[in-house]
Amino acid sequence: MTPEELSDFALELPEAVDDEAFGPGAAVFKVEKKVFAILQDASEDRPPQVTLKCEPDLALHLREQYAAVVPGYHVNKRHWNTVVLNGTVPVEELREMVEHSYDRVVAGLPKAVRERLRLLRTV
Numbered sequence: 110m111t112p113e114e115l116s117d118f119a120l121e122l123p124e125a126v127d128d129e130a131f132g133p134g135a136a137v138f139k140v141e142k143k144v145f146a147i148l149q150d151a152s153e154d155r156p157p158q159v160t161l162k163c164e165p166d167l168a169l170h171l172r173e174q175y176a177a178v179v180p181g182y183h184v185n186k187r188h189w190n191t192v193v194l195n196g197t198v199p200v201e202e203l204r205e206m207v208e209h210s211y212d213r214v215v216a217g218l219p220k221a222v223r224e225r226l227r228l229l230r231t232v
Contacts (some may be wrong), residue, residue: 110200112157123229125215145214157194162211
């Protein structure tokens, strides 16, 4: 999955927005002003990568399953994973990780907001 494809997919989620809260080179995807993904451009020494929120046990499992999944970069390493976008994680798995991150963030929102977003997702 390319960074552009990941960005397009993340923005398909209800009320997801993209901004550069951390400056150029890092797209920050939010729902209700809460971050669910940070997409970093490639640099001279590394390919592009995305940091996603994750349930702690699942985070450990994904790190064991894929070499491209490592503890979150500059975030709580228990609750976040960074995925190197080098083509080794299957596209469908990466989509599930993005959706899981979005769902984890939505779960922490007020009930009325969660319900509204749930309804938008089923439309």
